Amino acid sequence: MLTKDQRRTILGSNRHLNRMPTGVIDAIAEQAEVLDFAKGAVIFNRKDSSVKCYILVSGHVSHPEVQAAEEQFSIARETTTQGQLFGWAAAVDGLPERIISARCDVPTRVLAFDGKWFQDLCRSHGEPGLRALQDLVRSYAGHERKIGGRHGWLSLRNVQKVYDPLGKATVAVDGCSIEIRPGEFCAIVGPSGCGKSTLLNAVAGFDTITDGEILLDGECINSTKIMPKPGPDRIVVFQHGALFPWATVLENMIRGPIVQGKMTKAQATKRARELLAQVGLSTIEDRYPAGMSSGMCRRVEIVRALMNDPRVILLDEPFRGLDALTKTVVHNALLDMYEMNRKTVLFITHDLEEAIYLADRVLVMTTRPGSIKQTIFVDLPRPRPTELLGKEEFLQLKDEAIAAVHEEAVKAFEAGEREMA
Ligand SMILES: Nc1ncnc2c1ncn2[C@@H]1O[C@H](COP(=O)(O)OP(=O)(O)OP(=O)(O)O)[C@@H](O)[C@H]1O
Structure with a gap:
């Protein structure tokens, strides 16, 4: 009850x-x-x-x-x-x-x-x-849209990406359709090379697609008819940190909106301090990245992503390479940020436990050419305490994800063997 x-x-x-x-x-x-x-x-x-x-x-x-x-x-x-x-x-x-x-x-x-x-x-x-x-x-x-409601509706419709270096075509993604609702936390998992980063790059506006379309709040941001471009409405947090080493945490936070002419220095500083306070990082605003752990740097990058009030936050394996303990800390920091701001999140990872712990929905991709093979609904209530990781309902979802990804990984391996033969 x-x-x-x-x-x-x-x-x-x-x-x-x-x-x-x-x-x-x-x-x-x-x-x-x-x-x-x-x-x-x-x-x-x-x-x-x-x-x-x-x-x-x-x-x-x-x-x-x-x-x-x-x-x-x-x-x-x-x-x-x-x-x-x-x-x-x-x-x-x-x-x-x-x-x-x-x-x-x-x-x-x-x-x-x-x-x-x-x-x-x-x-x-x-x-x-x-x-x-x-x-x-x-x-x-x-x-909703007309009265200025919540933003961040992401639609990928029949997306295809063929890379064609030196005329040897690689179909990375084909017939891939995904709907992510405003404020939803969606994770994508799949075997190596199935096209996860390809999708994220296409949404971020870093790369073109060869068929289909991608819409953000109903507006086409990538298709064969338009040249995609990145924008402050979609912020990407990468695996390899992207803090400026010569700037303090506060300077790192405020630089983007000031350079883009979106905020004055005073406005940006105020916003940065609010965000740092939200996640308990106020005391480190004068620190330089070199003097901080990688987990701490990653936490700063996550809050920095909110500076421009983006519609979507795109995370490409942001925690890869962090040790298990640090991962727990950054996961909780990301969940706190998500609870407080409820941005649409597209999260790419190899780590199935991480995907289920963080997301509302985990999409499992097929082996290349990648499309969506299975959706796992993570109907676990939020906020999610760390103890959840040992609970039966969590482990069941994890098993489901492992089985789906394993099947695709075997196919990818066999296809690789065939290509080598
Ligand atoms: N610029 C490119 N030119 C040619 N092929 C590419 C290019 N980028 C990616 N690919 C190929 O497209 C396929 C999908 O790559 P992508 O990086 O999207 O997969 P991924 O699922 O993110 O892989 P991983 O999990 O290993 O990071 C792979 O076969 C990759 O070799």
Whole structure:
């Protein structure tokens, strides 16, 4: 069972509810029922006259009627993030017909409350409550982008990349499609050479693609028709540190936004200090990279990535080569940063344990030419304590990932043998 405090925390993680008067969250925490559904169960279907609202606690829910095109800015095809609200459509007066079904893809837990009661509750909190309810409806019903909602929707559609050095074509990636929702933490794993970095470089705008398209918040950022370019909306953190050795931590943090003309020195310094304080690094602002451990440097790089308020953070094996203990520290630093800022994260790694510990969803790639072979939904609640690494539910997901990657690694090895023969 969930305690009232736990319910409050989950409800408070919904940014719309969080903007309403605190009485709203308290009242829902009081009223809501905790419901558990098995894999495959239907929470409601579109013919239902149910007027319940649901908040996801854990699990994964699909809404099959939502079309890919609408998904871009409107109702989600999936409910995957803790605190996400669904099922509201039938409950809200005056909303255009948009009643969808909800089916559980994995065992799912929700907080359920009566929709009409919820509307009245918002009204009873007066004008601010009503306005917040209208915002909530508008944003979930298709105007999220127009009202300046959350950014960072990444769509890779049928992406292909053929490298052609000296005329010997290498098809690195083919038919690769991925949708990453704003604020989702998505990890990509796969055998060596399957095209992970190729995908990340294409999203970052460092390289072209030979077919398909990549969109960020609906805008095409890479296709055969446009020349991709990197931008401050996509920040990359690489395996090999990229701090300026001649600059202090603070100078490293503020340099980018100042050079790009995005902030004055005073603004950048203020922002940098806020971010360093958020992750407990205030005391090291005058240190130089050479005087810091590699783990500490990596933590600074992660917070530096937030300076420009990017839409997406791209991490290419950022922790490769760190020892196990340091990895634990940087993982927790990354999770803290993610909890506080909820940016869309695309994380590439060989380390399956790391992928599951950090991500909401782990995508396993096939051997080259790479495409998505399997999706592993990591329905483990956040925040994630280190003890989770030994828990049965964690180990099961890890086994699933190991089996999927191993199969592909064997194929890659056999293909390599054939190429050598
Ligand atoms: N610039 C390039 N020119 C030619 N081939 C390339 C180039 N970059 C990558 N490749 C090839 O494309 C394939 C995918 O490479 P990529 O680096 O994306 O794989 P990866 O999954 O990130 O590998 P790893 O896990 O080993 O880092 C590999 O066969 C690689 O040799």
